[in-house]
Amino acid sequence: MLVPAEELQTRTAALQGRLRERGIDAALVVEAADLVYLTGTVQNAHLIVPATGEPLLLVRRDVDRARAESRLRSIEPLTSLRGLPDAVRRAAGHVRRLGLELDVLPAAAYLRYGRMWPDVELVDVSAALLDVRSRKSDWEVARIRAACGQVMAAHRTAREALRPELTDLDLQILLEERLRRLGHQGPMRFRGLNGEMFFGAVMTGPDAALPAYSETPLGGPGPSPAVGRGAKGSAHKVGMAMVVDLCGARDGYLSDATRTLFSERLDPPLDHALQVCELILTELEALLVPGVPASTLYTRGLELAQEAGFGDAWMGHGPGRVRFVGHGVGLEINEAPVLAVGNDAPLMAGNVVAVEPKLVFPGLGAVGRENTYLVRAAGGPETLTIDV
Numbered sequence: 001m002l003v004p005a006e007e008l009q010t011r012t013a014a015l016q017g018r019l020r021e022r023g024i025d026a027a028l029v030v031e032a033a034d035l036v037y038l039t040g041t042v043q044n045a046h047l048i049v050p051a052t053g054e055p056l057l058l059v060r061r062d063v064d065r066a067r068a069e070s071r072l073r074s075i076e077p078l079t080s081l082r083g084l085p086d087a088v089r090r091a092a093g094h095v096r097r098l099g100l101e102l103d104v105l106p107a108a109a110y111l112r113y114g115r116m117w118p119d120v121e122l123v124d125v126s127a128a129l130l131d132v133r134s135r136k137s138d139w140e141v142a143r144i145r146a147a148c149g150q151v152m153a154a155h156r157t158a159r160e161a162l163r164p165e166l167t168d169l170d171l172q173i174l175l176e177e178r179l180r181r182l183g184h185q186g187p188m189r190f191r192g193l194n195g196e197m198f199f200g201a202v203m204t205g206p207d208a209a210l211p212a213y214s215e216t217p218l219g220g221p222g223p224s225p226a227v228g229r230g231a232k233g234s235a236h237k238v239g240m241a242m243v244v245d246l247c248g249a250r251d252g253y254l255s256d257a258t259r260t261l262f263s264e265r266l267d268p269p270l271d272h273a274l275q276v277c278e279l280i281l282t283e284l285e286a287l288l289v290p291g292v293p294a295s296t297l298y299t300r301g302l303e304l305a306q307e308a309g310f311g312d313a314w315m316g317h318g319p320g321r322v323r324f325v326g327h328g329v330g331l332e333i334n335e336a337p338v339l340a341v342g343n344d345a346p347l348m349a350g351n352v353v354a355v356e357p358k359l360v361f362p363g364l365g366a367v368g369r370e371n372t373y374l375v376r377a378a379g380g381p382e383t384l385t386i387d388v
Contacts, residue, residue, distance in 0.1 A: 001251050003040030005071035007139050011038055012055055018128035019051040026050045026092035027099035027125045033189050033331040034129055036252055041069035050092035058087055085116050099125025134328055134336040135350035140253060141374060144352055147248030147255035148372055148384040150182040155259050156388050158244045162261050168231035172202040185249045189332040197333055200246035201230040208243045208366035211320025217358045218243060218366055239267035241365045252331050256354035257385040258370035273359045274367040276308045280357040281369050288373050288381035293344040294337045298325045301357050313359040326355040329372055349377040
């Protein structure tokens, strides 16, 4: 589905406001998710967003497809990067400060741009972009709702399929097929160096407590050390926890939800720990209102875990512990706001966040529950991932 022209205009205007606030004359956007957000298409391209005026999309591959997929008015071919300085002058006039996505831009590209504009100050525009993207429009929320519908239908399939001796890998394969048949787009985006994203992870028993290289509370061994996360083919047993952490995806927009399943019963302390996770999630839901500092949710979750005697298991174990309890969800799975230690920025209406209290027990397993929520101006948050 094409992004409406009005959507793109609203997004561009919001970014331009941030540029003017920061004294940035123009932004040069090249990262895929940012390009999709501002143009409605993903191409090998450079988008010039002046602080005032019309944006200009310069496309190396494929300009005809870009013109068919984007509602931007100004789309031109870019046959050589040597044409960038002239294009920036045409779109933005005399530029003294040029914004780049320095959180993800390769060093080689940054150095090349520095040679192109030796007298221009190159500054970071990432925070401005991510701030604008963190407040979802009704159009975006509709796509996220569809992705939430996918993931909750898959969780229902997981509940129905789980049985002793079923391997985590077999369940993962079943759920991937289910998600694709529900319209899941397949590839997903995770911002940052070495960012890799999949349908999610299914892990059973002690495997779920094995930390991964990624900044996530759960890891799993994966099929080999070359992958290092997710299912490896371990059989589920009575008393074990099967953690099913899945992401939906529709029209580029994602959802995130975790459920902990078991056959017949859960061994202690996993049973009690799962009840604690569910209680923590209920309390954190009440904090998802505009004006609450994002860090408050992590701090309160930790307090509740400590009161229940699970402080050492909160959001990981030992060096594998993470210092957040949730994250924004949109075109990427790790968007702003991050519900983390040190992030005291207030929540805002329009934020879509996944909240995921999890407890990890080395040698035994892990439990947790995660939902995706819409922060609303009034009436409390809306839960977008509802069990079906």
